[in-house]
Amino acid sequence: MTHVISDELDLFLAHIGRADEVEALTLVRNLLGSGVPGERVLTDLVIPALRTVGERWANGDWSVAREHGASHITGRVVHLIADATPRPRSAARVVVCCAQGDWHGLASTILAALLRVRGIEAMVLPPGTGAGELARVLPDAGADSVAIGCMVSTALPGARAMVEVARRVGVPVLVGGPGFGPDGRWAGLVGANGWAQDARQAADMLASPDWPTITTPAPRLRHLPDAAHDSVGLLRTPLVAAGMAALVPIEGQRSDSTMRDGLVSAVDALAVSLFLDDHVLFVDFTRWFADVLEHRDVKREALAAAYRAFAAQLAHMPRAGSTLTAAGAVL
Template identity: 40%
Template structure:
């Protein structure tokens, strides 16, 4: 055991742990976490003050184009193994009821909810972790089979909010209270409140909320009366048409786009689809800030990869022209354009 792994200073251990992730050193990362546990650091602190912030930094390095997708996946796998090792070391015994933890259908960021699951386990709950992308029907079937005290659902991407809402309502129809978390509900949980569901900003808060059944069931009703005008449903129906027409205009106005490789074409279609999906989610919750935050993020991601921010303007303008009769979508698109750097417009 090295001096680094024997330290109880998580600040000191953090840089070493990141180095292990950068070097794809699974054994070194695991040794470091176990060394902290041997030195008396509580398992919950190792998970929340070492693994969680390191994984957030992994995501930032990918966003800044400092790490490839392969490096990000390798680092995530190592952190998953470390979480398993910490859980095996702690061996908590359940004293409470069953809590089911799962990712929303279509959500593949499974490590954050896994950390929540392990914190709940450390605090005495009998936890079933269902992992990434759980279809709503399968989750409800599971809840019918097992008597769950609560279900904790994670959503990392706001574009999944309409699906999240359907999943939340399906759980409630099974009379199982729901708590949600993840960046997909907004940094302050504002979109969880719009959907009328209890929200926790982190794992300890989720544990406290789940232990307080009155608070868990006391979320205010959803505020979605605006959906009666059918704008969201109409926008979703036009998704394929919007992507196709935006791609056609891109090829017409940007000659280089006609020579895209298959990989470049796939990436472009994916980006065009994400723009529509985030726009639809903003319409669903009636909050244009959801879309503007995405546009700013997308512009930053593309910029880190050498793609000028102006590349985002063309599809936004195309969608604005196509959706001029969609008031909430048109407003979000206008604000999205305004959120881009002045040099891009």
Template identity: 35%
Template sequence: MNGVGAAVEDRAELSERLWAAVIAKDESAAVREVFAAADEGAGRESLLLDVLGGVQRRVGMEWAADRISVAEEHAATAIIDRVIAALAHRVPAPVGSASRPRITVACVDGEWHVLPARLLAEVLTGRGWQVDFLGAHTTTPHLITHLHATNPVATLLSASLPLHLPSAHTAVTAVQSIGIPVMVGGAAFGEDGRYARLIGADAWAPDARAAAGLLADGLISPEPVTRQQVDDLPHLADQEYTLIKGNRSALVRQSLARLDERWPGMRAYTEAQRERTAEDLAHIVDFLATALYVDDTELFTGFILWSAEILQARRVPPHSLRTGLDILGEELHDFPRALGFLEAAGAALPATPTTRTSTGPGKTA
């Protein structure tokens, strides 16, 4: 086997051992595996992105397939985060390597999925950048205060959930208003970066290596460019986004009451099951509002189809989502764009029920 093939095989074996340690909640074993690989010559960046990042992606897929619980997913993510920190100290960036200017890396307001940004910060540090990593859920006022104090050459913002696109838009506009260019990244911005362009970011990167490459090539220009203001999205003039977002609690409450009428079995739900159903409705409303903000039917339909897969993995018929969509449509009969999104998502759902049974939507446990 050639050197490249052997390296790939070794990395796959390491990933399997690391996965076993993480899922067993054995943090010490996870750290030992990564340290041993580093001592044997594995590159710092490959360990971060290919091994630790790969295991984290597997954690998410296993949760989606209902093979691990939410608690197990949280525990695994916490272990991976601590292994990243341990690796940063065990294999630090070379002394004196910080020859490049200062940049800021942060998650947008409301975004708690911090690992993608954390990995990016470590990669950039390893490539010689002076990195201020602000972590999860960085509010825009706190971000601007920091930027005024440090004056970085660029700000890199991360968002994993599309729900945070409005907050990302606010942050991008605010940072650009003080003359600092902004690169964005993360699953929230779409596989092709379409939402990054919509909100007027200076650049978008699909992953940490691409982001580092754009910075190194000088493709983030500090020169002033035409900025997209938050109120420059013409479709927002109909106020559907604002009204639905502002009435979210009432909309969820009214929809839950209608579900009570249509699913008699809900009367036997435990309090926890009712709360779960309300949470499911709230997520649907939140994604609908976000889709209205960016005016993209595909964003909402994609969320509904993903939700159907999650429900099916948890033995809830995906067609039960249709009832929730129908009820929301009745509540939002005066909102034409929202109705169009709801109808498109409903049409994309499976046409016939699965053979599995359920007492109603949201009753997954």
């Protein structure tokens, strides 16, 4: 049956790429009607399609508007699948949300749809619901678990704040999404009780008798040797200004809002890398970001010059300096 969906994937991408909601919904309705299980439509059509949308945006083939249109229609498709699939009932009830600072609500919607298809009750909190709101919602939600998604690593401190809130009231936390790093390497630091590599594994774990029913408060973060992450966050504006100034002498270099927004993301990624005390986050960010910028006619040497300007501003913070040097080496 695998070929059925791979044949449909290109067609689905074509529909969502021209914002053709009617055709996209019809295609999915037909798949469900021909007996393809809802879970497979999610894992073999919807998720691969979104990954391709992301690649096309990253390499500059699709505009932001085209990506937004495609993602919006995909959200409608996810609701269609959830509504059309019979749901066995289990006793488990999960609150699904995004890490504070992460706006990828569609990923939570997809996970919630898959959990419901498996019979697990899922209550979705929209992106923008922070740790404070979670603290207010949890006592009345009757939740056995909280599932926190994070697609961008810059939201990891926000994920940490939410984990602390949930665990403080004894509710165990499962996390997932690429923001937690390769093989979920930062899930433990954030204090999660578990990490799932995909939505199917998340459903298996939450339904497993080994999944905890109650938990202790999150272990304290003991690894931070200084407050460099906070300082870098506070210095964001002067750092971006210094980075922009470093671009001026580079011939043909754009110094517009794309570049400014990019440097803001770079400073945020540096701060989170220091928060986790792990160079890997900033080095991975730099590799990905240099590719994205190259597709937008920004030279790698421009990013390297901005990083040298950051390092000069942060000369009093040895951990920031060594992190910038490690990332500069991949440029």
